[in-house]
Amino acid sequence: MTPELGAQKPTRAQLISDAWYPPPEGYWVSEAEQNQYPLRYGDLFFTPPASTSGQRLVRAGDGQPWHGVLALSPSCEMGAKAKPTSAIEVARVVPLSAQPQDAQPAIITGWQEKDGRVLIAYAHTVFLAGVPWSAGHRDGMFVNLRETVRVSMADLSAAGRVSAMTHDCRVCVIRRELYYRYRWLVSREDVQANEASRVSNDSDFVGPRPQWGDVRRR
Amino acid sequence: MAYQLGDPGPLAGLAPPVGALTSTQLHARTAEALKRVQTDHWLVITHYNNVEGYLVSPERLEFLRSSVVELEALRQEVAATLPLVLAAARSGVAIPSETLRRLAPEMASSWADVATFAATAPVHISRGESGEGLARGRLRAAVGRVEEADDDDLNLDA
Numbered sequence: 001m002t003p004e005l006g007a008q009k010p011t012r013a014q015l016i017s018d019a020w021y022p023p024p025e026g027y028w029v030s031e032a033e034q035n036q037y038p039l040r041y042g043d044l045f046f047t048p049p050a051s052t053s054g055q056r057l058v059r060a061g062d063g064q065p066w067h068g069v070l071a072l073s074p075s076c077e078m079g080a081k082a083k084p085t086s087a088i089e090v091a092r093v094v095p096l097s098a099q100p101q102d103a104q105p106a107i108i109t110g111w112q113e114k115d116g117r118v119l120i121a122y123a124h125t126v127f128l129a130g131v132p133w134s135a136g137h138r139d140g141m142f143v144n145l146r147e148t149v150r151v152s153m154a155d156l157s158a159a160g161r162v163s164a165m166t167h168d169c170r171v172c173v174i175r176r177e178l179y180y181r182y183r184w185l186v187s188r189e190d191v192q193a194n195e196a197s198r199v200s201n202d203s204d205f206v207g208p209r210p211q212w213g214d215v216r217r218r
Numbered sequence: 219m220a221y222q223l224g225d226p227g228p229l230a231g232l233a234p235p236v237g238a239l240t241s242t243q244l245h246a247r248t249a250e251a252l253k254r255v256q257t258d259h260w261l262v263i264t265h266y267n268n269v270e271g272y273l274v275s276p277e278r279l280e281f282l283r284s285s286v287v288e289l290e291a292l293r294q295e296v297a298a299t300l301p302l303v304l305a306a307a308r309s310g311v312a313i314p315s316e317t318l319r320r321l322a323p324e325m326a327s328s329w330a331d332v333a334t335f336a337a338t339a340p341v342h343i344s345r346g347e348s349g350e351g352l353a354r355g356r357l358r359a360a361v362g363r364v365e366e367a368d369d370d371d372l373n374l375d376a
Contacts, residue, residue: 023337024330096329106314108329109336111343113303113315116296119345120352121314129333140329184355185343193359201363 042165167210
């Protein structure tokens with residue numbers, strides 16, 4: 001329907017969606033391209049055997065390795081600067097299917113409707129879409145930001161990367177982590193603008209840049 | 219104070235006017251009328267049997283004003299949420315929604331369906347996990363290089 005001339009303009013809040021995450025196909029760099037991407041914040045890894053403090057990274061129930069870990073250390077600490085002994089912060093990744101049926105949709109969206117209002121849901125979680133080419137990680141999963149450990153760079157590299165996160169998705173994870181840590185709800189656009197500024201000024205940046213990642217050219 | 223849908227809200231406790239005064243009585247016995255209004259909540263003021271106005275205590279008026287503001291905020295939140303729920307119902311995607319569960323209790327979706335819907339349907343989050351108000355902020359990006367000093371010289375095992 002064509003809006004009437006002089007009709008009230010929408011507000012910024014009405015135009016900007018608070019959606020937390022990209023669509024499933026927007027999470028991971030394609031299998032063919034991911035070798036071009038160095039290890040970064042947001043990348044999904046197989047689980048190393050133990051943390052730097054000696055904690056075995058296994059499930060309490062059956063002693064099996066955690067489903068995976070997500071890198072939370074700043075990207076610059078995982079790049080050229082990193083030594084094999086560098087301690088990298090990672091968060092535990094848990095399969096969605098292990099959660100109660102009614103909790104799963106709220107983990108996927110990051111919000112839930114209750115009494116006509118939309119509430120943040122499970123703020124300590126970050127939903128991750130499945131990685132289509134990874135047999136063990138093809139289904140939905142999530143990061144538990146409450147369960148973080150430090151692992152050595154050598155152990156993390158040896159365990160191997162399941163998938164490299166896209167730049168777009170990394171913005172979403174940063175935004176969600178901002179909310180979890182500080183309870184600030186900021187727009188995706190603002191987080192992306194800050195990330196664009198950071199990337200533009202990072203002389204050590206390696207690999208393909210995000211389309212929005214060079215503010216100096218504008 | 220947070221109201222729930224279906225609750226009568228703060229107006230439920232609001233008693234109707236219990237007393238009436240003529241404008242002549244109000245003029246002659248103003249102090250008494252002001253005292254009564256503290257216990258009777260409000261008084262009707264009539265003039266030749268027509269209601270000409272109400273005498274309300276400041277506290278009661280403030281209660282009414284704040285109630286209207288809060289109820290209007292709730293109305294706006296509900297109005298903003300309905301399109302989301304209706305869009306999910308039309309798409310057959312089981313989003314996490316009490317309203318949708320009441321409308322279609324048997325609806326089920328794959329994680330990918332829910333994730334795709336959540337990424338594409340505009341949503342306005344209005345409350346925190348426990349229904350608390352949200353701190354919305356702007357993060358202005360200041361373009362410019364930030365120099366960091368070397369941080370390898372610290373003894374972090376002291």
